[in-house]
Amino acid sequence: MNSLIWLHEDALRYDHPVFDKAGENSHTCYIWDADYLQSMDYGFKRLCFIYEAVCDLPVTIYSGNTVDVLGKLVSVKQATQLLVPTTPNPRLGSIITKLSEKMQVHTVEDIAFVKTKSNADIRRFFRYWNKTKKLAMQIDGKNA
Amino acid sequence: MTSDNNSGQSINRVKYKTQNMKILENQFENRLELVSYVSSLVNWLDDANPSPVIGNKQAAKDKLNAIEPKQYVRTRNFLDGKVTYLSPYIRHGMLTLNQVRNHALNKCESPEQIEKFIQELAWRDYWQRIYQSRPDYIWHDVEPYKTGYNATDYADDLPDDIARGETGVACIDQFIHTLLDTGYMHNHTRMYVAAYTVHWRRIKWQAGARWFLHHLLDADPASNNLSWQWVASTFSNKPYIFNLENVRKYAHDEINTGAADNQVLDASYETLTAQLFPNKTQ
Numbered sequence A: 001m002n003s004l005i006w007l008h009e010d011a012l013r014y015d016h017p018v019f020d021k022a023g024e025n026s027h028t029c030y031i032w033d034a035d036y037l038q039s040m041d042y043g044f045k046r047l048c049f050i051y052e053a054v055c056d057l058p059v060t061i062y063s064g065n066t067v068d069v070l071g072k073l074v075s076v077k078q079a080t081q082l083l084v085p086t087t088p089n090p091r092l093g094s095i096i097t098k099l100s101e102k103m104q105v106h107t108v109e110d111i112a113f114v115k116t117k118s119n120a121d122i123r124r125f126f127r128y129w130n131k132t133k134k135l136a137m138q139i140d141g142k143n144a
Numbered sequence B: 001m002t003s004d005n006n007s008g009q010s011i012n013r014v015k016y017k018t019q020n021m022k023i024l025e026n027q028f029e030n031r032l033e034l035v036s037y038v039s040s041l042v043n044w045l046d047d048a049n050p051s052p053v054i055g056n057k058q059a060a061k062d063k064l065n066a067i068e069p070k071q072y073v074r075t076r077n078f079l080d081g082k083v084t085y086l087s088p089y090i091r092h093g094m095l096t097l098n099q100v101r102n103h104a105l106n107k108c109e110s111p112e113q114i115e116k117f118i119q120e121l122a123w124r125d126y127w128q129r130i131y132q133s134r135p136d137y138i139w140h141d142v143e144p145y146k147t148g149y150n151a152t153d154y155a156d157d158l159p160d161d162i163a164r165g166e167t168g169v170a171c172i173d174q175f176i177h178t179l180l181d182t183g184y185m186h187n188h189t190r191m192y193v194a195a196y197t198v199h200w201r202r203i204k205w206q207a208g209a210r211w212f213l214h215h216l217l218d219a220d221p222a223s224n225n226l227s228w229q230w231v232a233s234t235f236s237n238k239p240y241i242f243n244l245e246n247v248r249k250y251a252h253d254e255i256n257t258g259a260a261d262n263q264v265l266d267a268s269y270e271t272l273t274a275q276l277f278p279n280k281t282q
């Protein structure tokens, strides 16, 4: 299966679980979307940091509107699926929703800090901490 | 004939599509070249000064190897304490919290020795969970201010003197300059500058949060905005304030903590509470 992997600013590394989901034939890209970056109001230092991090990865950097570029890449690379690391960023989320209307998109979760399904009470930090502390203090955040 | 034409057209289209997608440079002789290339890509920004913090895998690895979690527990509140400087790498997924926690556990004899360090990592996990489940919390007051003021009593915009680090409060200006020059701030100085902005100057936390997000290398809507709300008291039980004595306790020699240069901070907590929150009932 041909996969296209889109690495975005929340997942700039090469051992993210998204790579385990891709077959041998995969192409990885980062998209420098000037309109998006400008609208996020990132400063120069941050943009430089991100660019430097991307250059350190074996990915192709495309410039343009994210939805357009990914749409074109999927057809050029004849990809059957687009794989994207999960992100809480609603702006990236809405891009992912738009892409899902055009192609098969799978989002892939990163390795968790604590392996718990429970949606702990998050109204105050210490309620969350009291529930998760036992696991958080162990290797891989889970019982051995 | 027709089918040949068609396939010819579709090949051309593919070529056109490939050509139409601009591929950017990713190999540079040195960092200066990279910086100048990035500045050519961001013509909407005036600034072209990079941070001294390097954004690559090796730098992330070096910083991870250098962490001293046991010393962190004792010294993290001091501005020259053994904090990790890992936040830009964690923020951009270059390192996971899991990786950092595991690395720290391997550097100690028992997990209890480094509980405070793991708890700080957990703060990030906590804020991220809120971001996932309640994205509306990021820009809206989660709760009312507990300062005796309403949200409407706070100004919408950040004054220029704060943005430029020219408030006239010496230590606050130094902390702001560190932000502007490096894109990094110690947790304690983030708290001081946020409290000064919201409580001394009565500016909406949103204005300060937007400003931090622009400059911080680790800028994260969840950790940043929810921390601003924590300081402001819209996501905590009381407003966070500090005084000059507290800055003196945690600062190092390079920070100007002279009373004459930091007058508005030089008072007891009782006096400051009365001055800053005159309408607060308890």
Ligand SMILES: Cc1cc2nc3c(=O)[nH]c(=O)nc-3n(C[C@H](O)[C@H](O)[C@H](O)COP(=O)(O)OP(=O)(O)OC[C@H]3O[C@@H](n4cnc5c(N)ncnc54)[C@H](O)[C@@H]3O)c2cc1C
Binding pocket: B076, B082, B083, B084, B085, B086, B087, B088, B090, B091, B120, B121, B123, B124, B125, B127, B185, B186, B187, B188, B190, B191, B194, B212, B216, B218, B219, B220, B221, B223, B224, B225, B227, B228, B231
């Ligand atoms: C007003 C304000 C704004 C902030 N904005 C951000 C932000 O935009 N991005 C960001 O990552 N952190 C933010 N923080 C949290 C914290 O200040 C930074 O994570 C920390 O100072 C980064 O430096 P360090 O890596 O040396 O931290 P260390 O003290 O060495 O901690 C190790 C790691 O734990 C996590 N961490 C530690 N303390 C906190 C905390 N209080 N909240 C969340 N995570 C924490 C970070 O990932 C950090 O890299 C903010 C705090 C305040 C008070």
